[in-house]
Amino acid sequence: MTDIKWEDKFKVFLKQYYWDDILQLANEYPEQRSLTVDFSKLEIFDRELAAELLEQPSEVMPSADKALQEIDLPIDKTLDKAKVRFEKVPSKIPIRDLRSKHLMKFIAIEGMIRKATEVRPKIINAAFMCMRCENITFVPQTEMKFVEPLECENDTCGKRGPFKILMEQSVFVDAQKLQIQESPENLRGGTQPQSLDVDVEEDLAGIVKPGDRIVINGVLRSHQRTTREGKSPFYDLVLDANSIENVDKEFDELQITPEEEDLIREMSQDPHIYDKIIQSIAPSIYGLEEVKEALALQLFSGVPKHLPDGSRIRGDIHMLFVGDPGVAKSQLLRYMVKLAPRGVFASGKSASSSGLTAAAVKDEMGDGRWTLEAGALVMADMGIAAVDEMDKMRSEDKSALHEAMEQQTVSIAKAGILATLKSRCALLGAANPKYGRFDRYEGIAQQINMPPALMSRFDMIFVLLDTPNEEKDTRIARHILKSHYAGELSEQRKKMPTSKVTQEQVDEQMEIVIPDIDPDLMRKYVAYSRRNIFPVMEEEARDHLVKFYMDLRKMGEGKDSPVPVTARQLEALVRLAEASARVRLSSIVNMDDARRTTKIVYSCMKQVGVDPSTGAFDVDIIASGTSKSQRDKIKVLKDIIRQVGGRHPAGKAPLEEIYAEAAVEGIDRAHAEEMISKMRRSGDLMKPDHDSVKLV
Incomplete structure (x- = not known):
């Protein structure tokens, strides 16, 4: 043809x-x-x-x-x-299945953008002027190397140069190189994701950024590798892009049709909308309604605010789960990553600080300069970053989270690059207590291996305890087995041609694990709300939050009482109340939202911020790791050691005498031993011999 x-x-x-x-x-x-x-x-x-x-x-x-x-x-x-x-080319080929038969064919490749160089002009038709006779010769540039004319085209001249390139008569196009990598979901076990270089030109250049999930349609071409010995028989694959389709969109970019908009508005009028949304979050996990409600609020998020002095107050809600093994923490994290349009999952042990923020790497695609590769928190910009096993992270890696959580930027000063990247994401963390299970009678800070400065940045900390309770356990067990049964039926129907299981049976059993709101619709609902709803708090709700905050602060007024909450918790209340109004698509934060918020925060604080020995609220447990009653006891103990040491030569105080005096002051032996070891660790005490201590 x-x-x-x-x-x-x-x-x-x-x-x-x-x-x-x-x-x-x-x-x-x-x-x-x-x-x-x-x-x-x-x-x-x-x-x-x-x-x-x-x-x-x-x-x-x-x-x-x-x-x-x-x-x-x-x-x-x-x-x-x-x-x-x-x-919309039908034949999508995984990067690892590209073979020589695909060369020069039109194919589609799906994956995630790993790197993108800057957009630069590329010459496609070069104009050369002969310096002897001033004749102009055009040489199209199609090869990888720059081609110059062999000889002047003018018949009377015919010399081999010299030539000068005329920039204004040459033709340039915008060009950019991308590297696309297989999506992590489609990987087989034990394989490393493979990547492919892509050339994009003209109006396709500069429209994608690292972290985007896209489909690229184009022609697969190849370039011969060159080695030091000369040309190699091996060729490298390059995709010459013809079009780019976006797959994964941010909340702001999800397309919502007018019919869907009507449906979303109708759903928001439903008085049971909160329950429906809670039931749509991880339906395969039984119970945990309070946690799921908080997760729903995290999806909707508060309103980020820009103040006239140039500062920004974040709207994202950060949450931390701490709890016994086997209470489905990681499961909840995984579900949220699936639900958020840009969700990134990282696990503590394997995440380094540069993997979470950004790493400086040598650029192989361009000219070998240092470039930045975005890490998990930057990739999750405008989405949710879930970090599991936060307690297992190295302390220098945890410190990378401070700025990302509060200012929502990541500043880099490495290899001569000074840059600030945006990381406007909500952080969802999970951690296990130090000793495997949670101890009710010990402060939370002693049990979580995390610095207090990081802990106080979380708007909410949930303690998920696994306490045996016959009635509840029976319900959980039934729910788990029902979910498994539904899964068994569906798998058998899919995989065994001889199976007698009907679709009706599968649907009937799947009922309990089907979310009330379909995940796609849920995502659009959240997107619509985040895009169009910017609620304002009415006077009554403001007063309620202030009163709640002040009541908690009042507990800290006496000389010896602990400080229960800080201003950070007040900001958290505001963000949660705004998110609660967004759930109803309401532009006013009313009393119900304020009450819902204080209820969640109160139950959250009841688990976390109660001093186990006095039963009073004490934010210092979270903020500094030592509760007020503990600090007071340490002071008493120091006085005892000083007195006992004064009665003995060289200030050496025998331990037995200290324990006896401490018992009179109401500090039992176990606590006294623990405090003495704490004071030794912090350098307040030294142990000159086996059975006595001395103040430093």
């Missing part, structure tokens, strides 16, 4: 299916220079032409472009540089 025939076919096809789009393109030309064509429509129009495009794209695509450029328009304009971009 000749090019001319293809061109005529494309003209008919474009006029028939895309006439309105072509007129719109003509209006916006030259700002917009490409027409996007759905491949399935081309297949309906002419199957043979579609097959030719997949098999011989290098010949068919130019005729499609030519057809678009030569279409007669009703307005006086020519589309002389317009391009046809084909998307």
Whole structure:
């Protein structure tokens, strides 16, 4: 089939299916220079032409472009540089399955952008002027290397140069190199994700950023490798991109149709909307309603605010789960990562500080300069970053989280790069207590291996205890076995051709693990709310939050009473109340939202911020790791040691005497031993011999 025939076919096809789009393109030309064509429509129009495009794209695509450029328009304009971009190509090929048979074919590759170089001009047609006779020669640049003319084209001259390149007469296009990597979900065990280099040009350059999940359609080409010995028989694969489709969108980019918008508005009027949303979060996990309610509020998030002095108050809600093993912490984290449009999951032991923030690496794609590679918190910008096993992280890695949580930026000063990257994500952490299980009678800070400065940045800390309770355990066990039974039926129906299980049976059993709101709709609901709803708090609700905060603060007024809450908790209350109003798509934060917020925070603090020995609220347990009553006891103990030491030579105080005196003051022996070891660790005490101590 000749090019001319293809061109005529494309003209008919474009006029028939895309006439309105072509007129719109003509209006916006030259700002917009490409027409996007759905491949399935081309297949309906002419199957043979579609097959030719997949098999011989290098010949068919130019005729499609030519057809678009030569279409007669009703307005006086020519589309002389317009391009046809084909998307929704059926044959998506995993990067690891690319073979030599795919060379020069039109294919689609799905994956995640790992790196992107900056957009730079690339010369495609170079104009050379002969320095002797001033004749101009054009040399198209299609190879990897820059090609100069061999000799002057002027018959009377014919010399071999010298030539000078004329920049203003040469033709340049914008070009960028990308590296696309397989999505982590599709990997087989034990394999490292493979990547492929992609060349993008013209209006495709500069539209994607690292972390985006996309499908790239294009022609697979190859470049010969060069080694020091010369040319190698091996070739490297490069995808010459024709079009880019976005797969994973931020909350802001999800497309919502008018019908869906009506449905979302209708759902928000439902008085049971909160319960429905709670039931739609990890339905396979039984109970934990309070935790799921908090997770729902985290999805909707508070309103980020920009103040006139240039500062920004974050709207994202950070949460931490601490608890016994086997209470489904990681399961909840995984579910939230799936639900959020940009969710990134990292695990403490394997995450380093540069893996969470950003790493400086040598750039192999460009010219070997240092570049930044975004880490988990930056990749999760505008989404949720879940970090499991936070207690297992090295302390220098934990310190990387401080700035990312409060200022929501990541500042880098490495290898001569000074940069600030945005990480506007909500952090969802999970940690296990130090000694495996949670001890009710010990402060939370002693049990979590995390610095107090980091702990106080979490808006909410949930302690998930695994306490045996016959009635509750029976319900949980039944729920788990029912979920397994539903899964067994569905797998058997799928995998065994002889199975007698009917679809009705599967649906009936799946009832308990089906979320009330479909995850896709839920995501759109959240997106719609975050995009359009910016609630304002009414007076009554403000007063309620202030009163709640003040009541807690009042507990800390006496000389000896602990300080129960800090201003950070007040900000957390505000964010949660805003998120609660967003759930109802309401632009007013009312009393109900304020009450719901204080209820969650109170139950959260009851678990966390109670001094086990006095039963009073004490925020110092979270903020500094030592409760007020403990500090007071340490002071008493120091006085005892000072007195006992004064009665003995060289200030050495025998331990037995100290314990006896401490018992009189109401400090039992176990506590006294623990405090003495604490004081020795912090350098207040020294042990000159086996059975006595001395104040330093």
